[in-house]
Amino acid sequence: MAENNNDKQKPNLGNFKPGNVKAPKINPYWIYGVVILTFLAIQWFSFGGGPIETNWMEVKNTMMANHDIQKIHVINRDEAHIFLKESSYEKYKDKLNVGFSAPTKFGPHYFFTIGSVETFEENLKNAQDSFSEGDKISVEYKTVHNYFGDILGWILPFGLIILIWWWVFRRMSKGSGGGAGNIFNVGKSQAKVFDKDSRVSTTFKDVAGLAEAKQEVEEIVDFLKSPTKFTKLGGKIPKGALLVGPPGTGKTLLAKAVAGEANVPFFSMSGSDFVEMFVGVGASRVRDLFKQAKEKAPCIVFIDEIDAIGRARGRNPNMGSNDERENTLNQLLTEMDGFDTNSGVIILAATNRADILDRALMRAGRFDRQIHVELPDLNERDEIFRVHLKPIKLSAEVEVPFLAKQTPGFSGADIANVCNEAALIAARKNKEIVEKQDFLDAVDRIVGGLEKKNKIISVDEKRRIAYHEAGHATISWLLEHANPLVKVTIVPRGKALGAAWYLPEERSITTKEQLLDEMCSALGGRAAEQLEFGDLSSGAQNDLEKITKQAYAMVSIFGMSEKVGNVSYYDSSGQSDFSFSKPYSEKTAELIDEEAKKIIEDQYQRALNILKENASGHSKLSDRLLEKEVIFGEDLESIFGKRKWEKHIEPKKEPDKNISEGTNEPDQTNPV
Numbered sequence: 001m002a003e004n005n006n007d008k009q010k011p012n013l014g015n016f017k018p019g020n021v022k023a024p025k026i027n028p029y030w031i032y033g034v035v036i037l038t039f040l041a042i043q044w045f046s047f048g049g050g051p052i053e054t055n056w057m058e059v060k061n062t063m064m065a066n067h068d069i070q071k072i073h074v075i076n077r078d079e080a081h082i083f084l085k086e087s088s089y090e091k092y093k094d095k096l097n098v099g100f101s102a103p104t105k106f107g108p109h110y111f112f113t114i115g116s117v118e119t120f121e122e123n124l125k126n127a128q129d130s131f132s133e134g135d136k137i138s139v140e141y142k143t144v145h146n147y148f149g150d151i152l153g154w155i156l157p158f159g160l161i162i163l164i165w166w167w168v169f170r171r172m173s174k175g176s177g178g179g180a181g182n183i184f185n186v187g188k189s190q191a192k193v194f195d196k197d198s199r200v201s202t203t204f205k206d207v208a209g210l211a212e213a214k215q216e217v218e219e220i221v222d223f224l225k226s227p228t229k230f231t232k233l234g235g236k237i238p239k240g241a242l243l244v245g246p247p248g249t250g251k252t253l254l255a256k257a258v259a260g261e262a263n264v265p266f267f268s269m270s271g272s273d274f275v276e277m278f279v280g281v282g283a284s285r286v287r288d289l290f291k292q293a294k295e296k297a298p299c300i301v302f303i304d305e306i307d308a309i310g311r312a313r314g315r316n317p318n319m320g321s322n323d324e325r326e327n328t329l330n331q332l333l334t335e336m337d338g339f340d341t342n343s344g345v346i347i348l349a350a351t352n353r354a355d356i357l358d359r360a361l362m363r364a365g366r367f368d369r370q371i372h373v374e375l376p377d378l379n380e381r382d383e384i385f386r387v388h389l390k391p392i393k394l395s396a397e398v399e400v401p402f403l404a405k406q407t408p409g410f411s412g413a414d415i416a417n418v419c420n421e422a423a424l425i426a427a428r429k430n431k432e433i434v435e436k437q438d439f440l441d442a443v444d445r446i447v448g449g450l451e452k453k454n455k456i457i458s459v460d461e462k463r464r465i466a467y468h469e470a471g472h473a474t475i476s477w478l479l480e481h482a483n484p485l486v487k488v489t490i491v492p493r494g495k496a497l498g499a500a501w502y503l504p505e506e507r508s509i510t511t512k513e514q515l516l517d518e519m520c521s522a523l524g525g526r527a528a529e530q531l532e533f534g535d536l537s538s539g540a541q542n543d544l545e546k547i548t549k550q551a552y553a554m555v556s557i558f559g560m561s562e563k564v565g566n567v568s569y570y571d572s573s574g575q576s577d578f579s580f581s582k583p584y585s586e587k588t589a590e591l592i593d594e595e596a597k598k599i600i601e602d603q604y605q606r607a608l609n610i611l612k613e614n615a616s617g618h619s620k621l622s623d624r625l626l627e628k629e630v631i632f633g634e635d636l637e638s639i640f641g642k643r644k645w646e647k648h649i650e651p652k653k654e655p656d657k658n659i660s661e662g663t664n665e666p667d668q669t670n671p672v
Contacts (some may be wrong), residue, residue, distance in 0.1 A: 008195070023622045051081055051111040052096060058333075059112065060127050060627055067135055068092075070430030073108065074141045077117050080107035081246050089177055117141075192268045193292075202256040208387040209380030210250055210410070216241065216371045217254055220346060221262045224298055225309030238368040240336060240347035242306075246353040248413030251350035254301045258348065265299040265535070267292070271308030274328045282309065282328030290335040290345065306349040312358045329358060336366040355572065363386050365645050375411055378404055378506060386410050388419040395435040418471065448493040457497065463626065464529060465490045465498040468539050470622040471528025472500045472521060477643060479635045481517035484643065491632045498540070510558045520603040520610075527607035528618065547603070551596040561595040614640070 017643060059082060068088035073081040084092060089105060096102055096109060103109050104463040114120035121139075128136050207214055221239050223230055230237070243251040248305050259266040267289065274282040293299050308330045321376045336347060349367065351357065362368065376384055381404040389400065421442035426434040457465075483502035528542040554560040557570040569583045571574050582589060611618055617639045624639075625631050637643075 002629040023029070042479060051108040054082070054110040054112050056112055056123065057116075059110070063135070063648035064127055066091075069137050070107075071138045071140065074114065074117065074120070074139060077141065079111055080108035080114045080120065082112075083107035084109045112503060130209070162271055192459060193265055193296075200256055200259040202253070202260040204261055205259045206387065207250060207253055207257050208383035208481060209376045210254065210373060211380075213243070213250075213254060213371045213373045214257075216369060217258050217348075218261075220300075220348075221258060222615060223263055224264050224346070237344075238346065239365060240349065240367040241369040241371055242354070242362070242367040243348070243350040243371050243373055246375060246411060247352050248411035249351070249373045249375060250412045251373050252304055253351075255304070255348055255350060255414070258300060259302070265293075265296040267299065267301040271303055271305045271310070274309050274323055274332075283331035286328060286331040286335055293345045298346075298587075299344065299345045302348040302350075304350050306361075306394075307351045307353040307356055310349075310351070310357045310361050312356060329361070333358075333360055333366065336361075337595065344513050369651055375409060375416075378408075379416060381407055381410065384415045385419070387418045392419060392423050393433045394526060395433045398434070398439065398609055402436075406503075407443065408504055414446065421445055442495070448496060450493065453494040457492070461497075462490065463622075464498050464533060464537060465539065466625045467528045467532045467618075467622045468525040469498040469500055470618055470625055471524035471526075471607075471611060471633075473524075473636060474528075474618045474640070475607055475612060476502065477523040477612065477640055478610060479517040479521060480644070481511075482521040483518065485633060485636060487630065487632050488625060490625055491629050509527075512558075514556070515550060515554060515560075516599075516603060519550055519600070520607050522547050523600075523604045523607045526609065527611055528622075531608065532610055534624075547600055548596070551599045554590065554599060555592050555595045561592075561599075563595055564591055 027059050029224045059069070063082065063084070066088070067083055068091065070083045070085045072083070075081055084104075084107060089096075089109075124137070124139065127133050147253070178189060204214055204218060219497050220238065220241060227237065229660065242252060245251055255268070259268065270458075271288070274285050291299065293301050309325055309326065310330065311329075313329065347367070353361075354370070362370070381398055385403050386402045390400075407418065410418070418439065419442075420432050422438040425441050425445070427439075431438070469490055473485050473488045476485045483504045485500060486503050487501040488499075522542075522543045525543055528538065529537060530540070557566055559566040571583070584592075619633070620639050621636065624635055628635075
């Protein structure tokens with residue numbers, strides 16, 4: 001069959017449809033500019049321009065003396081307009097030719113202010129005394145009304161007032177979240193809608209780790225895609241899922257993946273978007289949000305940081321005053337599960353403060369599922385690193401398992417920051433690829449702060465810092481349950497004058513012996529100062545703060561005190577946060593204080609004894625630290641020998657940069 005030539009000439013338009021073409025948006029400010037330019041054009045360029053200003057002396061001595069003036073019109077008894085003769089126009093053509101505002105050939109050509117009519121007539125008469133009757137200039141008096149100027153003078157002030165009023169209220173409505181830029185739309189929902197016209201590119205492949213949490217939300221997406229798979233067995237679609245976990249663990253990223261995977265409209269907003277200074281706005285926005293969601297059902301509504309409106313009722317610090325947050329929460333509870341059912345509307349929410357949320361919000365029927373998004377473990381950190389390392393040019397020596405092992409306790413956001421900082425450090429050093437040391441320096445930078453090698457420290461202070469850090473290192477090396485040390489430095493970093501890096505074990509529970517060993521290791525710095533210098537300094541402030549909290553936790557939370565007993569006064573539900581009384585008597589409080597103080601004192605004496613028994617090794621380590629400023633595990637091994645309980649020691653060039661669970665911050669003295 002012959003091909004149709006007409007078909008061959010048609011362009012390939014793909015999925016083009018005339019209805020899909022959107023008209024270009026017009027910025028209203030262009031309209032305002034066109035109106036202003038139109039007014040200027042009418043004012044300045046209509047009728048070919050106007051006369052040029054002159055004065056009486058030039059008129060008398062030049063124009064009248066040469067008999068160039070045909071007539072004079074006195075306008076409104078104030079201004080004299082000069083009309084030149086046609087034969088004399090060529091003389092003044094160069095002066096009159098001033099562009100668009102040049103007067104026409106027929107005049108008027110010049111004007112000047114006459115002052116008073118009587119003075120003008122007398123001056124004109126005296127100037128024409130020597131003129132013949134045929135050469136005398138005729139004078140006409142006219143009254144001209146500027147209707148356009150009069151009308152503009154009346155309208156312009158009112159127009160400016162209306163324009164300013166409109167602009168102020170538009171700004172107010174935008175600042176308070178009023179929809180469509182109108183102050184009367186302040187009660188409208190501020191949710192961003194992602195549908196088939198505006199897709200989110202994030203998918204579940206971009207979410208590394210979080211296997212259990214991802215499975216939960218994937219099931220919700222599957223329910224929306226193929227509901228019959230679940231409903232045929234009698235199941236119902238869950239009404240809501242609450243993502244709970246520490247900051248930076250990927251709660252919002254999971255919600256973005258749901259938006260990218262689900263083929264349904266996705267409403268996204270923050271909990272703070274509901275609450276405004278106006279009474280009733282929050283409840284109105286909740287109603288409007290669910291009204292839009294019902295119209296587009298099935299759909300998903302995501303509320304980030306829901307604790308902004310979901311805080312438990314009855315905790316208002318304003319002592320009984322009308323609380324806009326509580327009104328908003330009441331409306332949200334009604335919309336999620338009230339008389340009016342929301343079939344096809346699934347609520348996703350995220351928070352890191354689940355303990356303060358209202359119990360009515362947490363019950364089944366509103367949030368049927370609580371999905372815990374915890375800090376990633378070793379394998380999950382490995383997966384997260386592989387995602388964030390994709391755009392980075394890596395050296396062959398960089399091993400992802402090594403990086404995952406060196407970052408215990410890091411969240412997904414922390415790992416992303418490590419990768420970015422490593423790339424920046426490599427670029428700062430003019431490298432072509434990112435090497436392993438760049439990643440180690442990046443973790444150092446994030447955890448400890450920027451190095452301050454130029455910080456002024458006296459010799460005595462430096463020696464005290466060296467003995468302090470060597471005390472930590474010595475005891476941690478000699479105790480079984482203390483975290484193995486990887487690196488010690490006396491180079492100032494951030495606010496710290498010295499720091500020790502450890503490689504903590506990833507464990508789910510901690511025994512009493514482990515807590516006591518960590519406490520003894522933390523007190524090693526102060527004990528070293530006491531033995532070497534005979535006095536104390538403020539350098540152990542961070543250590544004391546940490547062990548004090550740890551000791552009170554052992555007594556009042558973990559039940560590790562024989563005298564206090566197997567009791568815990570910790571309220572994990574958060575219900576006692578606003579209570580003005582302690583859950584125990586004054587006598588028990590005194591007992592808790594005594595037990596906590598006894599635990600700390602026992603471990604301090606233990607640290608003193610360990611350092612006395614190993615005084616020579618501690619002294620050698622301090623001298624080596626003063627000499628090198630940075631020492632590693634190999635230096636301790638050469639002085640004290642191998643640890644009996646050591647399972648793994650990192651090479652010298654591969655130090656861990658994470659401070660252990662027992663030393664979340666580097667030891668520091670008070671900054672000057």
